[in-house]
Amino acid sequence: MRLIIVAGIFLALAVLLSPVTAVPENPYQKIVTITLAYDHGVTREVSSEIRYGSAPSLNFQSGTILGTLRDNQNNPISGFSLRDPRIQTGDAPLNSGSGAGQSLAGYTEYSEEGVFTLTLPYTPDLRYVDLTDSSSGTPLVSIDLSPAIREFRNQYPEDPDILALPVQESPVPVPIPGQLLLLAGIGIISCAGIGYYAVFLRRRQVQILIVDDEKDIRELFSLLLTQKGYLATSAGSGEACLALLKNRKRQPDLILLDIMMDPMDGWTTLEEIKKDPALRKIPVLMLTAMQPTPADAQRYGVCIEDYILKPVKPRELYSAIEYVLMRRELIERDIRRASRAGYERDLVCEYARLTRRVEVEKKLMGILQSSYGTRNGARNDVSVTLDEIAQEIRSREETLKKLQSQLSPVLTPAPVIRT
Amino acid sequence: MDSRQRLRILFLALFGSGMVLAVSGIFLMYPAGLSGYTPGSGPAPGSDIRQAAPLEQERTLRIQVSDCEDLTPLGDVTLFINGKAMGTTSPEDGVLTLPSDRLPEQIVTIRAVKSGYQERILRDNLTREGEIELYAEPSGIVPVTVNGPPESRIDVFFIPSNTSFNSSLGKKVTLSGYPGGEEQFAADVSRFINNSFEKIPGITSPAYPLPADYLDKFNFYYYWDHETFADAFDGCAGKIPDTYWAEATSADVTIILYPTYYGQYTGAPDEPRGCTNPNGLGHVYLKIAADDRYLAIHELGHAVYGLMDTYYGNTFYAENSPDPNVWSSEESCRATARTNGWNPDGCRQIAQENPLAYKSFWRWDMDPDIMHDGYYGRFGNASTKRIVNILGRI
Numbered sequence: 001m002r003l004i005i006v007a008g009i010f011l012a013l014a015v016l017l018s019p020v021t022a023v024p025e026n027p028y029q030k031i032v033t034i035t036l037a038y039d040h041g042v043t044r045e046v047s048s049e050i051r052y053g054s055a056p057s058l059n060f061q062s063g064t065i066l067g068t069l070r071d072n073q074n075n076p077i078s079g080f081s082l083r084d085p086r087i088q089t090g091d092a093p094l095n096s097g098s099g100a101g102q103s104l105a106g107y108t109e110y111s112e113e114g115v116f117t118l119t120l121p122y123t124p125d126l127r128y129v130d131l132t133d134s135s136s137g138t139p140l141v142s143i144d145l146s147p148a149i150r151e152f153r154n155q156y157p158e159d160p161d162i163l164a165l166p167v168q169e170s171p172v173p174v175p176i177p178g179q180l181l182l183l184a185g186i187g188i189i190s191c192a193g194i195g196y197y198a199v200f201l202r203r204r205q206v207q208i209l210i211v212d213d214e215k216d217i218r219e220l221f222s223l224l225l226t227q228k229g230y231l232a233t234s235a236g237s238g239e240a241c242l243a244l245l246k247n248r249k250r251q252p253d254l255i256l257l258d259i260m261m262d263p264m265d266g267w268t269t270l271e272e273i274k275k276d277p278a279l280r281k282i283p284v285l286m287l288t289a290m291q292p293t294p295a296d297a298q299r300y301g302v303c304i305e306d307y308i309l310k311p312v313k314p315r316e317l318y319s320a321i322e323y324v325l326m327r328r329e330l331i332e333r334d335i336r337r338a339s340r341a342g343y344e345r346d347l348v349c350e351y352a353r354l355t356r357r358v359e360v361e362k363k364l365m366g367i368l369q370s371s372y373g374t375r376n377g378a379r380n381d382v383s384v385t386l387d388e389i390a391q392e393i394r395s396r397e398e399t400l401k402k403l404q405s406q407l408s409p410v411l412t413p414a415p416v417i418r419t
Numbered sequence: 420m421d422s423r424q425r426l427r428i429l430f431l432a433l434f435g436s437g438m439v440l441a442v443s444g445i446f447l448m449y450p451a452g453l454s455g456y457t458p459g460s461g462p463a464p465g466s467d468i469r470q471a472a473p474l475e476q477e478r479t480l481r482i483q484v485s486d487c488e489d490l491t492p493l494g495d496v497t498l499f500i501n502g503k504a505m506g507t508t509s510p511e512d513g514v515l516t517l518p519s520d521r522l523p524e525q526i527v528t529i530r531a532v533k534s535g536y537q538e539r540i541l542r543d544n545l546t547r548e549g550e551i552e553l554y555a556e557p558s559g560i561v562p563v564t565v566n567g568p569p570e571s572r573i574d575v576f577f578i579p580s581n582t583s584f585n586s587s588l589g590k591k592v593t594l595s596g597y598p599g600g601e602e603q604f605a606a607d608v609s610r611f612i613n614n615s616f617e618k619i620p621g622i623t624s625p626a627y628p629l630p631a632d633y634l635d636k637f638n639f640y641y642y643w644d645h646e647t648f649a650d651a652f653d654g655c656a657g658k659i660p661d662t663y664w665a666e667a668t669s670a671d672v673t674i675i676l677y678p679t680y681y682g683q684y685t686g687a688p689d690e691p692r693g694c695t696n697p698n699g700l701g702h703v704y705l706k707i708a709a710d711d712r713y714l715a716i717h718e719l720g721h722a723v724y725g726l727m728d729t730y731y732g733n734t735f736y737a738e739n740s741p742d743p744n745v746w747s748s749e750e751s752c753r754a755t756a757r758t759n760g761w762n763p764d765g766c767r768q769i770a771q772e773n774p775l776a777y778k779s780f781w782r783w784d785m786d787p788d789i790m791h792d793g794y795y796g797r798f799g800n801a802s803t804k805r806i807v808n809i810l811g812r813i
Contacts, residue, residue, distance in 0.1 A: 031668055036699070052530070052538060054569040054669035056701035059812035062725055062741065063697065083697035088655040089721060089728070089735045090691030091714065091793055093586075104717075104793040106734025107691040109655035119668055119701030121570065155528050155542070156502025178447030185441025192433035199426055340424075 030122035030152075030161065031055045034129060034143055038086065039113040043131065043140040046115060050145070050152040055121035064135050069120065070128040077125060081134075085116035124161045206325060207250065210234040211241040211269065212258040212287070217310075221256060224314050230321070238264030242272055245279055252282060254305075254321060259288035267300055274303050283324050287312075291371040294385035297364040298392075305356065307364055327356065334411055343407060351403040351411075358396050365389055478519040478548045484508050484531050484539075487554035496555065499530040522547050531555060537666060559644035560666055563608060566635045569669035573723065573813055575616075576670040577608045577641040578663055580651035580677035580706065584690045587681070591652040591690075598678050601643045607676055607709040608641045614712040615719055622716070622789065622796075624803035629810065636813050642667060651677035651706040656696035659704060672722050673704035680708045693718035713794040720790050720798070724806045729782040729791040731771035736780040742805040744790060745769070745780050752781040761800055 031053045035046040063083030068076050090107035120129065127149075131140040153162050208230050210221045218234040225232040233252065235241040238261055245251065255273070259266035266286060273279045283305040286292075292307065305324045308317065331352040338348040368386060404411065484496040492513025498505050501523055508515045526547060531539040536555040545551075566572055579597035584590070597604050616637060620629050630636065642663055651657040657675050667673065680692050693714050695705040705722040707715050720726035727745035728734040738747040746752035752766035761783060769778040784790065784799025798806060 033668075052532075056574060056669050056671045057570060057572070057813060058700075060573060060671045060809070061697075061700065061703065062739070062809070064737070067700070080700060082700055083703075083725065085697050085699055087735050088694055088696045090655045090694030091717065091728070091734075092691040094732075104728075104730055104732060106728055106730070106732030107655060107694065108733055108735045109694075116697075116699035117664070117702045118699050156499075156530075157527065158500070158523060159502025162502060178444045180444070181440050181447060182444030185437045185439070185444055188433055188437030188440065190437075192430045192437060195433075196427075196430040199430075336424075 029054055030159075032118075032120045032122045032126065032129070032145060032148065034118040034120070035115055036118065036131075036141060037113070037115045045141060045143050048143060048145055048148040050122050050148045056119055058121065064133065065140065066132045066134045067118070068130045068132070069126055070130065071125040072127040074128065077123070080120075082118075082131075086111050086114065122161075124165055205229070205231045206254065206321075207231045207233065207252040208321065209241065209244070209252040209255045211236075211238065211255060211261075211266070213237055213261040214258075217258070221317075224317060225321075228318055237261055238266065238269030238272070241269055245273070245276075245282075251279065254324060255282055255284045256287050256308075257284050259286055259292075260290060267296065270300060270303055283328060285320060285324060291367060292364060294368050294382055294389065297361070297368055298385060298389055304360060306360060307367065309367070331355070334407070337411075338407060341409065347403065348407065351400070351407055354396055354400045354403065358393060358400055361389065361393050361396075365393065479516050480519065480522060480547055481514060481516045481550045482508070482529065482553065483512065483514045483550070484533075484553045484555055485513055486536075487556045490554075493533060493536070493555055496531050496533040496536075499528075499532070501527050502530075519547055529553070558666060559642045559647065559663070560640050561605070561643060563605075563612070563639040563641060565638045565640075567638065569638065571813065572638045573636055573671045574638045574640070574669045575723075576667045576673045577604075577611070577639075577676055578647075578649045578659060578673060579604045579641075579643065580657065580675050581648035582650045582652045582657075583677045583679060583681055583708075584652050585681040586690070589690075592681060594678065596645075597648065601645075604643060604676070605641060608639070611674075611676065611707075611709060611712075611715060612639055615715040619716060619719070619798070619806075623798045623806060624800045626800050627803040627807045629803075629807060633810065636810055640667070649675040649706075651675045652690060654696075655691055656694040656704060657706045664702065668701065670701060671703065673702075674722075675704060675706040676709040677706060678708070679710050693721075695722040717789050717793045720802065724802075724809050726790050726798075726802050726805060727780075729769060729784065729788055730793070731769055731776060731778060736769070736778055738780075739805070742801070742808045744784060744799075744801040744805055745782055747780060749781050752783055755801075756783055759800065759804070 029052065030050055032048065032050050034048045037044055037046050058078060058080040061083060062081045065082040065084065067080045067082060069078050069080075070076055088109040088111075090109065091104045092107045094103045094105040118129070120126075127145055129143045129145065131142075132138065133140055152159075153165075156162060206229075208225050210218050210225070210232060211234070212218050212221070213236055215236070218236065222232040222234055233244070235244050241255070241257070257266045257269060261269070264272075266288070270284055270286070273282065273284065284303065286300075286304050286307045287310060288308075289310040291309075305327075306320050308320055334352065335345065335348045339345055365386070368389070482498055484493045484498075485491060486493055492508075492511075494508050494510030494513055496508040496513070496515075498508065498515050500517075503523075505517055505521070506515050526545040527542070529541040529545065529551065531541075531553050533555060535558055537558050539553050539555050541551070541553060560576070563577075581594045581596050583592045583594065585592050599606075616639075617634065620633055623629055644662075647660050647662050649657055649659045649663070657677075659673065659675065663673075692711060693705060693707045695703070695718065697703055703722060705718050707718050721728075725739055727736060727739050727743070729745060736745055736747075738745060738751065743755070746755065746766070749766055749768070753763035755761075756763040756766055765783045765785065766781050767783075769780045769782055770776065782788070782791070783801045786792070787796030788799055788802070789796035790798070790802055
């Protein structure tokens with residue numbers, strides 16, 4: 001009795017532990033179908049596709065062609081073997097009759113070209129399939145399944161096997177060439193537009209350097225200039241001015257320079273500025289409460305853009321600055337026009353230099369005449385100097401007229417001279 | 420030319436080249452022109468989509484699957500959207516309703532799977548709201564005996580041929596279909612399995628017993644769809660239509676059964692009665708007459724077990740390692756015989772008696788060897804050892 005019970009328990013256990021033979025439902029089964037063509041010894045891939053379906057057994061055949069399934073690191077996953085697809089073998093009856101007693105004649109059909117198909121189970125780690133001729137060891141074809149995987153992913157992005165692929169396996173969306181070209185075109189157009197605006201259209205904020213040893217005056221001028229939209233910086237002495245200019249990346253567009261400073265006065269500072277080729281082109285507006293002497297006018301007239309007497313009204317200051325800046329702009333424009341029209345650059349530069357100098361000297365002359373009187377009185381050193389200056393102005397005006405007539409087709413009409 | 424002018428030209432050139440690139444890009448993106456898009460174009464006539472007015476409260480996608488022949492709703496159809504299983508259709512009305520919050524932003528594919536039906540995949544004109552009707556077509560594959568999952572069995576599929584051969588007239592015969600239709604074909608398949616696969620254990624060598632579960636290692640199916648037939652006499656092994664291969668993806672061996680080999684045979688060798696085409700992996704197939712019970716086993720020796728002919732003829736010879744039944748040298752044959760404990764003197768060259776002629780290959784299996792005589796005989800030690808090897812791989 002005990003034996004029967006033990007046997008019964010063993011039987012029950014055996015039934016419970018026996019392998020389940022029912023067909024498991026696996027809706028995620030996928031296969032790779034690869035169509036290959038062979039042509040006189042050359043094998044090539046025709047198409048590859050991943051789709052849902054059941055695969056045949058990998059181990060069923062044994063033949064002369066070896067296949068290897070590899071992962072994305074080219075490591076082998078599994079292999080299979082194929083018979084030579086070029087050879088079909090048949091059996092034809094050799095004599096009449098049927099069944100026993102009838103013998104066979106062989107029939108072989110050999111094709112040098114044709115197609116054959118591989119249906120393989122797809123696993124998420126599968127990436128390459130290689131075929132090799134085992135008799136010679138010659139590689140026949142290597143198939144990269146990446147395009148087929150990409151296509152399957154596009155069709156079934158939420159398939160569990162696709163979701164299980166490593167992140168780095170995600171195909172990088174490749175923009176089509178049209179999108180790339182359009183983006184590149186828009187980028188280049190934007191760069192060209194921004195560059196053109198920055199170079200030709202944008203009005204830079206004008207920077208003005210105020211050089212005066214009196215702090216109140218520096219602050220007053222700074223306030224006035226800032227209110228007008230200029231960018232004002234200041235230096236408290238000639239030395240400070242020179243040090244500032246030498247250490248700056250962007251030079252000021254204009255310098256308002258006081259004459260009466262210690263230890264380096266405005267004239268000396270001006271000389272130092274004009275000596276330096278990097279600073280020479282910065283226009284300088286002289287600023288002083290003292291009348292210039294005829295000697296100063298003769299010596300420095302060539303170096304300055306204007307001469308303002310303190311106390312100065314804000315309107316006069318703005319007017320002087322705008323005039324100087326406008327004149328420079330007009331001169332630059334004339335130089336460009338003249339160059340385009342084929343005139344020599346030196347000729348235009350000489351015209352510009354003379355125009356400015358005549359204007360400045362005329363203004364200085366006016367100031368000197370009002371300070372030292374006209375030439376009606378007794379002749380002294382001052383009157384002699386004034387005569388010389390007047391003579392020089394006339395001479396330069398003559399030269400200027402000749403240049404004007406030469407350059408008239410391209411010159412901008414002279415700005416209205418301030419009174 | 421001053422630097423400003425050069426700069427100006429540079430900027431203009433850049434602008435121009437940017438314009439050219441951008442316009443080229445637009446042309447590449449819209450090769451048919453921007454007017455190629457037709458607003459408001461709906462699904463094509465006859466499509467599976469029926470767009471319903473969106474519901475006020477809850478937006479849903481309702482998918483109904485029906486049999487394409489009798490239009491009856493199909494329950495228990497598993498539906499996949501973008502490859503993700505969404506559920507099965509109701510047995511009552513064949514419908515699965517999905518609220519839009521369960522759906523992806525973009526539906527690329529809807530796939531319907533049901534045993535006995537072809538897989539149905541919808542790719543175009545998809546919508547996230549409304550109704551979709553799918554019509555499933557019955558599968559052409561009919562299971563005969565299924566013993567396990569395809570990947571762990573040798574899956575043998577049968578497909579009918581609507582051609583045969585009249586050897587008296589020496590010409591191919593084209594029929595209107597398979598004589599007797601599906602019923603006759605199903606009977607022929609059963610008889611073929613009984614007369615070949617089931618007979619093999621009885622004619623193998625007892626030295627190498629076949630596995631006790633020999634027949635369980637096979638699944639048998641046949642393919643029938645009223646319209647699709649193989650042509651057994653297009654080339655040596657015949658031709659099988661692509662529609663068959665699209666469905667029978669797990670086939671290890673496909674057997675084209677043609678009705679009968681007509682006429683009596685006289686004269687020179689004629690059109691082959693049986694032929695095997697290796698044709699890759701999953702595409703191995705052979706042809707054989709449904710009533711040719713004797714030659715069938717010989718042909719299965721080729722197609723299923725990779726055995727070589729051992730008779731002298733215009734056939735293909737090679738040493739079919741591992742466990743060959745034909746060797747490319749006597750030494751190799753004798754070495755195998757010694758290793759396996761067979762008499763090495765059993766190795767003999769493949770020969771023809773009258774007139775006497777030889778092939779450069781050797782065989783060992785004793786006569787009557789079915790791979791030699793075709794219509795009768797047994798599988799000898801060498802052939803049986805190879806059969807056992809192949810079965811052991813599954």
